[in-house]
Amino acid sequence: MGVTISDVAARAGVSKTTVSRVLNGKGEIRENTILKVREAISELGYVPSAGAVGLARGTTQMIGMLVPDMAWAWAGIVQAVVETLETEGFGLRMLTWNRGEESLRRLGLQVAAKSFDGLLVIEPEGALGYITELHEAGLPVVLIDDRFHRPGFPYVATTNREGGEQAARHLLDIGRRRPLVVTGPEAFGCTRERLGGFVDVYANAGIELDQRRIICGDFLFDRGRSAVAQALADGVEFDAVFGHNDPTAAGVLAALHEAGLRIPQDVSVVGFDDIELASYTYPALTTIRQPMREMGAAAARLLLDHVRRSPEAAPSCIIPTNLVVRGSTLKPSSN
The missing domain is CATH 1.10.260.40 (lambda repressor-like DNA-binding domains)
Known part of the structure; x- marks a missing residue:
C-alpha cells in the first residue's frame, strides 16, 4: 500500500x-x-x-484533456492549452481516446475520482454522447473542434466554409478557372463546409465544378498523390488543386512533380490547416491557416470561465481562418 x-x-x-x-x-x-x-x-x-x-479548496486545479491520440497534429493546440492553464495556476491531465470502450471506462474512473475540475475534448468520434452525459451531470466541458460538431455544451470551432471560400477566391484571383478538389472524408462536417464554400465561389464566377473534378480523399498524403495521378491518367484538365488539408496537398505536390508539371506555373496548389509541413514542401505550400494555437488558448480560457461559474462565460467561440500565400500559388520573380 x-x-x-x-x-x-x-x-x-x-x-x-x-x-x-x-x-x-x-x-x-x-x-x-x-x-x-x-x-x-x-x-x-x-x-x-x-x-x-483539493480537500481544503474544493478544487483540484487540474483540467482533463481527451484527445484521439498523441499525434503531432494536436501539438499546437495542446501547447497553447498548457501555457494558458499554467498562467492561471492549473495543471493538465492528458487522456487519449484510442482504445474505445476501455478509454471511456478510464475517463469515467477519472471523473468519478474528481481528478480534474473540467474537461477539454478534441474530436470525440464515437464518444460525443458520453461526453454530453458528463456535461449534463455537471462536469464543465468544452469541445475543440474543426469537424462541425455542434454539441449541447460549449465549443471552440473555426470557419471551414469561409476557408473554402478564401481558397477559391485566391485561385480565381490568379486566373485559375479549372480547379481539382481532393476532399477530406465525406462523413466529416468540415469536408462538406470546405467543399461547399469553394464550389459556391466558383459557381458565382460562372464556373460549375463537375463530379470528375471533386475527388473523395481521406486527409492523408498518399490519397492526395493517387487522386492527382488518377485525374491525370483519366485526362481531366486542371490548372489548380485544392487539398482539404496540408498532408493531402503535399501528396498533390508529389504527384505533380512526378508528372513533370511545374508548380505554380502549370498547376497551383492550396492546402488547409497551415501545419509546420506547409513551410517545408517544395515549393512551400499556400494554405488556409486554421488557428490551432488560438483555438487551444480560447478553449482553455472558456473552460476555466465555466469551472469558475463566471457570469461572463461565453456559450461558445468561433475563430476565423485566413489565407497564407506561399510558393505553390505565387509565381517566382523573373528578376
Whole structure:
C-alpha cells in the first residue's frame, strides 16, 4: 500500500487537515509546522493525489484533456492549452481516446475520482454522447473542434466554409478557372463546409465544378498523390488543386512533380490547416491557416470561465481562418 496523507500527518505530528492545508497553501500555518510537513513528505516519498490536494479548496486545479491520440497534429493546440492553464495556476491531465470502450471506462474512473475540475475534448468520434452525459451531470466541458460538431455544451470551432471560400477566391484571383478538389472524408462536417464554400465561389464566377473534378480523399498524403495521378491518367484538365488539408496537398505536390508539371506555373496548389509541413514542401505550400494555437488558448480560457461559474462565460467561440500565400500559388520573380 502506498504512502497516505495519514502517514504524513503521523510522521509530522499534525492532523490530516493540517497536511491538506499545507498542500493547498490555504490558511495561516506556522512556518515550523509547514517545514515539518514538507520534511515528512520528502522522507516518506508521498505523492499527493489530485483529490488530496483539493480537500481544503474544493478544487483540484487540474483540467482533463481527451484527445484521439498523441499525434503531432494536436501539438499546437495542446501547447497553447498548457501555457494558458499554467498562467492561471492549473495543471493538465492528458487522456487519449484510442482504445474505445476501455478509454471511456478510464475517463469515467477519472471523473468519478474528481481528478480534474473540467474537461477539454478534441474530436470525440464515437464518444460525443458520453461526453454530453458528463456535461449534463455537471462536469464543465468544452469541445475543440474543426469537424462541425455542434454539441449541447460549449465549443471552440473555426470557419471551414469561409476557408473554402478564401481558397477559391485566391485561385480565381490568379486566373485559375479549372480547379481539382481532393476532399477530406465525406462523413466529416468540415469536408462538406470546405467543399461547399469553394464550389459556391466558383459557381458565382460562372464556373460549375463537375463530379470528375471533386475527388473523395481521406486527409492523408498518399490519397492526395493517387487522386492527382488518377485525374491525370483519366485526362481531366486542371490548372489548380485544392487539398482539404496540408498532408493531402503535399501528396498533390508529389504527384505533380512526378508528372513533370511545374508548380505554380502549370498547376497551383492550396492546402488547409497551415501545419509546420506547409513551410517545408517544395515549393512551400499556400494554405488556409486554421488557428490551432488560438483555438487551444480560447478553449482553455472558456473552460476555466465555466469551472469558475463566471457570469461572463461565453456559450461558445468561433475563430476565423485566413489565407497564407506561399510558393505553390505565387509565381517566382523573373528578376
